[in-house]
Amino acid sequence: ADFYSPTELTDGFHLVIDALKLNGIDTIYGVPGIPITDLGRMAQAEGMRVLSFRHEQNAGNAAAIAGFLTKKPGICLTVSAPGFLNGLTALANATTNCFPMILISGSSEREIVDLQQGDYEEMDQLAIAKPLCKAAFRVLHACDIGIGVARAIRAAVSGRPGGVYLDLPAKLFAQVIDAQHGAKSLVKVIDAAPAQLPAPTAIARALDELRNAKRPLIILGKGAAYAQADDVVREFVERSGIPYVPMSMAKGLLPDTHPLSAGAARSTALKDSDVVLLVGARLNWLLSHGKGKAWGEPGSKRFIQIDIEPREMDSNVEIVAPVVGDIGSCVSALLDGLGDGWKGAPAEWVETIRAKREANIAKMAPKLMKNTAPMDFHSALGALRTVIKERPDAILVNEGANTLDLARGIIDMYQPRKRLDVGTWGIMGIGMGFAIAAAVETGKPVLAVEGDSAFGFSGMEVETICRYKLPICIVIFNNNGIYRGTDTDPTGRDPATTVFVPDSRYDRMMEAFGGVGAQVFTPDELKRAVDAAMDSGKPTLINAVIDPAAGSESGNIGSLNPQSVIKRK
Ligand SMILES: Cc1ncc(Cn2c(C)c(CCOP(=O)(O)OP(=O)(O)O)sc2=O)c(N)n1
Numbered sequence: 011a012d013f014y015s016p017t018e019l020t021d022g023f024h025l026v027i028d029a030l031k032l033n034g035i036d037t038i039y040g041v042p043g044i045p046i047t048d049l050g051r052m053a054q055a056e057g058m059r060v061l062s063f064r065h066e067q068n069a070g071n072a073a074a075i076a077g078f079l080t081k082k083p084g085i086c087l088t089v090s091a092p093g094f095l096n097g098l099t100a101l102a103n104a105t106t107n108c109f110p111m112i113l114i115s116g117s118s119e120r121e122i123v124d125l126q127q128g129d130y131e132e133m134d135q136l137a138i139a140k141p142l143c144k145a146a147f148r149v150l151h152a153c154d155i156g157i158g159v160a161r162a163i164r165a166a167v168s169g170r171p172g173g174v175y176l177d178l179p180a181k182l183f184a185q186v187i188d189a190q191h192g193a194k195s196l197v198k199v200i201d202a203a204p205a206q207l208p209a210p211t212a213i214a215r216a217l218d219e220l221r222n223a224k225r226p227l228i229i230l231g232k233g234a235a236y237a238q239a240d241d242v243v244r245e246f247v248e249r250s251g252i253p254y255v256p257m258s259m260a261k262g263l264l265p266d267t268h269p270l271s272a273g274a275a276r277s278t279a280l281k282d283s284d285v286v287l288l289v290g291a292r293l294n295w296l297l298s299h300g301k302g303k304a305w306g307e308p309g310s311k312r313f314i315q316i317d318i319e320p321r322e323m324d325s326n327v328e329i330v331a332p333v334v335g336d337i338g339s340c341v342s343a344l345l346d347g348l349g350d351g352w353k354g355a356p357a358e359w360v361e362t363i364r365a366k367r368e369a370n371i372a373k374m375a376p377k378l379m380k381n382t383a384p385m386d387f388h389s390a391l392g393a394l395r396t397v398i399k400e401r402p403d404a405i406l407v408n409e410g411a412n413t414l415d416l417a418r419g420i421i422d423m424y425q426p427r428k429r430l431d432v433g434t435w436g437i438m439g440i441g442m443g444f445a446i447a448a449a450v451e452t453g454k455p456v457l458a459v460e461g462d463s464a465f466g467f468s469g470m471e472v473e474t475i476c477r478y479k480l481p482i483c484i485v486i487f488n489n490n491g492i493y494r495g496t497d498t499d500p501t502g503r504d505p506a507t508t509v510f511v512p513d514s515r516y517d518r519m520m521e522a523f524g525g526v527g528a529q530v531f532t533p534d535e536l537k538r539a540v541d542a543a544m545d546s547g548k549p550t551l552i553n554a555v556i557d558p559a560a561g562s563e564s565g566n567i568g569s570l571n572p573q574s575v576i577k578r579k
């Protein structure tokens with residue numbers, strides 16, 4: 011029997027680490043500082059991987075995408091007040107995108123905060139976090155750490171995944187309790203994200219809609235990618251024979267070259283379909299809220315929606331067949347229900363989509379072949395499209411405006427969860443955090459295709475990338491500006507609000523920290539430099555010179571900008 015000395019003790023530091031490890035969490039993304047520097051050191055000493063960043067927003071983004079990739083909540087650890095606030099943007103973005111993460115921040119003493127007596131980094135962090143995330147908890151007593159961590163994990167991954175805030179006041183860490191009592195207080199979460207089975211009546215109703223459809227369409231959202239029900243999703247598309255449109259981060263669930271892919275025929279698919287099956291995709295702005303000219307005749311659509319969140323139904327338009335449950339269970343039930351009677355989608359409709367897709371791909375092809383300088387977005391992306399085709403298990407991180415919108419349609423993906431981008435908010439700044447966690451969590455090579463403005467939001471993490479020697483190749487589409495590099499200040503006093511230093515050399519930033527830097531002017535040079543980076547696995551930054559006149563305002567979403575009708579004299 012274990013010899014147990016009554017003096018054996020544990021404390022808050024050790025209980026937090028034990029609670030995380032007990033639940034299979036082995037990685038922490040953060041920035042050290044009071045009161046959590048020692049927590050990070052001790053976690054590292056106890057075998058956890060603790061990665062220190064240069065800004066908490068990037069650590070938070072890393073934790074968020076780690077959650078998306080692993081279905082375990084990513085952990086971001088920050089100091090109080092300013093560090094907490096820096097992590098909050100990533101926590102809110104994770105919640106918006108349904109990525110499971112836990113922001114753990116040290117905090118000031120309750121008695122001083124609640125009397126507003128001016129503690130070091132005083133802030134009521136729990137109150138501030140609550141409206142911006144899925145759940146928020148604070149732990150005051152060491153014997154509650156086990157339950158607190160368990161609640162945070164379950165809140166992050168159960169139902170619709172999201173961001174959770176866990177507030178740990180400084181005094182908690184040094185609190186000492188009896189070791190055995192402490193061990194008993196820990197909770198290993200059982201079935202944190204339970205399967206949620208659809209009602210048979212909901213499945214029957216959905217199948218009726220599909221059977222009566224003349225022009226059915228499937229839309230796969232990043233929820234379908236997150237669910238990791240890849241085989242049953244692919245089997246359902248292929249057995250049903252229904253064309254599908256993958257949303258950005260669902261690309262690769264089936265290869266974009268799949269005969270049923272309607273990605274390159276998106277406009278026709280949305281406009282002319284009559285029954286639309288949404289699988290882990292919301293009818294938000296990315297799908298024009300399910301109405302308007304993108305969707306053809308008003309009232310011409312019947313929507314079936316699979317989602318784990320019941321309240322998503324009817325959020326934008328009427329859902330005639332809501333299927334509430336987890337995607338794996340729901341799609342399996344639909345597949346079983348198809349039965350032998352299912353004759354496949356109407357051949358004429360499938361042919362319409364195929365023809366449209368082939369025509370659009372043919373129209374685009376010449377733009378991707380140009381091998382001259384200066385590059386434009388199409389010719390540069392043509393080179394990267396080939397890289398991913400040759401290296402399908404590489405992970406593509408992508409942000410910018412033209413750099414994002416054009417890459418989404420030009421770079422085909424071949425495997426699930428390989429395209430990580432700005433998601434539902436269209437947020438800039440996810441690049442380096444996503445790239446770091448993708449490399450750390452998967453061990454796969456990462457290609458980060460960045461607008462020069464987008465890169466600037468998290469660019470200091472090139473030092474982090476070098477420090478951990480991560481296989482990340484950053485390609486910056488350097489068009490000297492936001493959208494374009496050609497705007498001018500009409501007063502002639504300053505540079506325009508959307509331009510940067512001309513002919514800048516981002517590649518030298520990577521060299522500053524021991525990484526590989528390269529500047530390229532043609533698609534061939536770009537492909538060679540990326541191939542070299544991928545083969546070497548060395549941190550690399552390629553400054554790809556793009557024609558400053560090549561872009562368009564806000565990429566594909568310029569129409570969202572308000573226009574002034576007042577012209578001052
Ligand atoms: C946090 C944040 N700030 C600002 C923006 C606005 N914004 C900004 C600043 C973009 C950068 C576009 O410039 P780029 O250089 O990254 O890409 P291209 O020049 O290739 O279009 S895209 C975009 O929507 C944003 N989406 N998110």
Ligand SMILES: Nc1ncnc2c1ncn2[C@@H]1O[C@H](COP(=O)(O)OP(=O)(O)O)[C@@H](O)[C@H]1O
Pocket residue numbers: 106107108170171230231232233234236237257258259260289290291292293294296316317318319322335336337338433434
């Ligand atoms: N395992 C799951 N089962 C069912 N629905 C899920 C699951 N995980 C996430 N979801 C849902 O997937 C949806 C993702 O939608 P969204 O982020 O809009 O995707 P996209 O931007 O790709 O269209 C969310 O409504 C979320 O509730």
Ligand SMILES: [Mg+2]
Pocket residue numbers: 461462463487488489490491492493494
């Ligand atoms: Mg740019």
